[in-house]
Amino acid sequence: MKRLKKTVCAPESTYQFQSTAAITMAENSNFLDVNFGFIGLGAMGYPMAMNICKKMSPTKALYITDVSRPAVEKFLAQAMQENWGGLVVIVETAKAVAENAETIFTIVPAASHVRDVYLNPETGVIAAGKSEGRLCVECSTIDLATTRDVGEKIMQAGVAEYVDSPVSGGVPGATEGTLSFLQGCPPASALSARLTAVSLLMASPDKIFPCGPLGSGLAAKISNNYLCGTNLLASAEAMNFGIRNGVDKHILYKVIQNSTGQNFMLDKVTPVPGVNPAAPSSRDYQGGFKAQMMVKDMTLGVEVAEATGVVATMGRAALEVYKQAAVDPRCIDRDVSVIWRFLDGPE
Structure with a gap:
């Protein structure tokens, strides 16, 4: 392979848009x-x-x-x-x-x-x-x-x-x-x-x-991200007070996984350290999706919701928490599941 810095001439297009969905x-x-x-x-x-x-x-x-x-x-x-x-x-x-x-x-x-x-x-x-x-x-x-x-x-x-x-x-x-x-x-x-x-x-x-x-692809993505943000925060809060009331973190994780509170953000992102070895929380919240970026995603969700007449009660509340976490030195540039640390969850 040879390194090229110079732009070459544009090739002729090899594809013309078709009027039917029949693709061989x-x-x-x-x-x-x-x-x-x-x-x-x-x-x-x-x-x-x-x-x-x-x-x-x-x-x-x-x-x-x-x-x-x-x-x-x-x-x-x-x-x-x-x-x-x-x-x-x-x-x-x-x-x-x-x-x-x-x-x-x-x-x-x-x-x-x-x-x-x-x-x-x-x-x-x-x-x-x-x-x-x-x-x-x-x-x-x-x-x-x-x-x-x-x-x-x-x-x-x-x-x-x-x-x-x-x-x-x-x-x-x-x-x-x-x-x-x-x-x-x-x-x-x-x-x-x-x-x-x-x-x-x-x-x-x-x-x-x-x-x-x-625009519909983004509408779907923003809807999904809205759920990611609210589910992650709710999962962190629920795990926090469950553990503080004497339930072992591993047992509580399994209980929720197999009950009606089960959700992807708890299963895979898992804000509680030492529960899921593959989650950022088990490597001091390194890697993953930065905490500051959740402010952008939650803001988009709230704005899209309210622009269409939906009152974003959960999103607005979660957004305020993420805004505070985004400027907390304990959380900056770490995976957003570090919200657990912001909530003073036991580590």
Whole structure:
């Protein structure tokens, strides 16, 4: 593999959007026999791009960019050292990625970054010009208004087909290639068939969900995150007072696991240290989803709920607790399950 710094000329599109949902095996392979692009090599994006590189056609290239030069340099070096498969090309802008790739994934921290990646008139995807076959899959967790505005502008300009497709499964899912993809596109369509084919490079086959029109993937993700935040806090509080009343933490964990209070956040994230060896709490809350980020997710949930006339009573209460934990020195930059420590749970 040879390191390339210079942007090459954009290849002709190898895919034309179809009017039917009938996709043959040959057509499915065509979806993968293209150049890919990836924008945003953070905690989630890096392993997602890694899986694309390992599984894509070895005759095609993966064009990458990130605001962090060390991140792209590390990615290129690791791809060369471990011989992942596809050629890796570092470019400087989202525009350069779009000029060279037919299928582009983006995952960045916030709505402002999404706007810049797509709509910056000089360096954004929109500056790459029109393309009949380009597909942009936006995986960030942001507000619905932004993704709808960005998506409509990109599609109205004829630059690409744009789909909001937030992911769930965290860094372990991204690394293992078992993410869930919640896609803002109609099911049983040519677009959903193409999305399924490319998402399977990073997802489990049973975890790809076409949710409806533009924005519906994010609506589903924000709904799920709202439950994650409230369930985690409720689980931590329940375990805390149960243990303080004399129930052994291992017994209480098993009781709830096998009773009506059972939930994923207690089962897998498990805020109580020393109960689940695989949980961040058993390694001093290192790794995982940072406590500060839960403020963003809960805020999105509360805002979306109240914008549609739903009174977010549990979400508002949980949000205030997470805001306090986000600035607590004991919790900053640790997994959000450190909320147990914020609640002075016994360790």
